Amino acid sequence: MIGRNDIHTAARLFDAARLTLAREFRGFTKQELAERIGKTPSAVSQFESGRARPDGQTVGRLMLALGQPASFFAKPPDAPPASVIPLDFCHFRSLRSATQRSRRMLLAKGSLLCRLLAFLDQKVNLPEEQVTELATTCRDIESIEILAMTVRRKWGLGLGPIGNMVNLLERHGVVVVPIDEDCHEVDAFSLWNGKRPCVFLVMEKGSPSRTRMDAAHELGHLVMHVDVAAGSPDLEKQATHFGSAFLMPRDAFYHEAPRRLNWDHIWELKRRWKTSAAAIVRRAYDLGLFSEATYRRAFVHLSQMGFRTGEPHEPPPERPVAVKKALEVIAQRWPLTRIADELGMNAADLYNLVEFTDPAELPIEHDPPLRAGEGDGPLFEGLGTPSETEKQ
Structure with missing residues (x-):
């Protein structure tokens, strides 16, 4: 593992894609970053394209400007490639009004979260993914209606209202991650992180009913559009109809x-x-x-009546819990500070990404791990123990 402050090793193993990821995560343009490190925008472009490599002193300036340890910018020989999730790789809802900067910042956050999710998938028995087996292509409204009923039947939902849409996704192996409430231009987006389906949702918009629909909409993308390039308005209409048919059969x-x-x-x-x-x-x-x-x-x-932005009679908020529970399972051996070191990240950023806002809730060195059977019932069957890899 590279030391958090080892600027010279970081310069030698410098990964251009990680600089882009760090810059877009902070929402900086190349011009703004250049001003902060005393370089030209052209120099930053060369660093990010791989045509030039910063020296140790410049890595130190990047650390200060971007709030990341030196290890963030280095790629060890056995580390996976780092990059920002491409825009056309995700199915976005309500993206047309989003600025280019906010899009890139959001995708950078998603990229870092995917690194954490890949780590957790190695350490904890997350619920098995049950989306792929349902994937199909729908060409008309009737086929979407049939698919929505098929998913409900396979998941044992019957014809009544769904109690908790967010936790339903988690029980079936979809990782649900909150998006910052200040990302007003985006309601939700979904993607496949390796073999793990992920849904990112804006949770604090004062409308849990809308969040439920966003979650069902993204489920529609996951089951209908796995091999389809994102971005088409027709795909969004299909996902919206699926969400409606799924929640209201x-x-x-x-x-x-x-x-x-x-x-x-x-x-x-x-x-x-x-x-x-x-x-x-x-x-x-x-x-x-x-x-x-x-x-x-x-x-x-x-x-x-002003109800297009906020309606009365809202249901209780639904919060994702699987990631937090997974972190609790491994907290004794892997507190968040150690995970941050392992991923080469700023610990405060990791805390914010997993939405631990109360320091008292942070898993620390002496927290006991969650025992099998503890938690919130069926969602955590199989999640109460470390994975076989972690046991070793």
């Missing part, structure tokens, strides 16, 4: 949905199905229960 919701614009009924359905009134109106329209005129009138009302 046609065979059950059709009989409960209103045939006219009755807001008392709609709010009652929201409390039962834990989906937004806007989603309920859209589902009723898609099922042919509302005319286009009724559909438009409903959204005019929602806008006039």
Whole structure:
């Protein structure tokens, strides 16, 4: 392992892609970084392209400017390649208004989280991934409806409301990671980190019903678009329809949905199905229960009441817990400070990435590991023990 302050070894093993990752993680342009380290933007470009390599003194300046240890910038011989997740590798929701800088910053955070997830997958028995076996191509609305019901049936959900959509994904091997609440331009995105499906969600938008729909939307991408290049508006429409069909299955919701614009009924359905009134109106329209005129009138009302940005009767927030529990399992041997050293990261950044905001919650050296059977029930079956690799 390279020392955290070993600038000379870091210069010798310098990895250009890791500099780009560190810069975009901080949200700096090349010009801004150049000013901070006393170099030209051209020099930074050469460092990031691999055409030139910084000396030890420059690595030291990069450490101070980017808040990362020297080991972050070095690639040991046996280390995996480091790079920012490409934009076209992810299925994004609500990205059109996002600035280029915020996109790159968000993907850099996702890249660092994927490094942590790869580490945890080696150390802990995370729930087995159960998405690949359901993957299929849907070419029309009817096939999407059928797929949504197939997933519900395979996962033993029946036809009723889903209690906790976020933890449902976690139980079936999808790692759910919160996105900073200040990333207003993005609701969610999903990707495959090796063989592990990952969903990134904005959690603090005051609308748990919307978060649930975002989670179901991203599940749609994972089961329908695994081999399809991201970015198409048609793919987003397909994922949105899947999310709606998954949360409000046609065979059950059709009989409960209103045939006219009755807001008392709609709010009652929201409390039962834990989906937004806007989603309920859209589902009723898609099922042919509302005319286009009724559909438009409903959204005019929602806008006039200020409900397009925040609705009443919201369900309780749903928080991902699998990553935190996995860290608790290995806390005695692998506290976050040691994991940060292993990954060559700033420990404070790692704390923020896994959303430990209360220092009292941080796994420290003397924390006992979670025993098998502890935790929140079925989600953690198989997660209460270290992996075979970690036992060795």
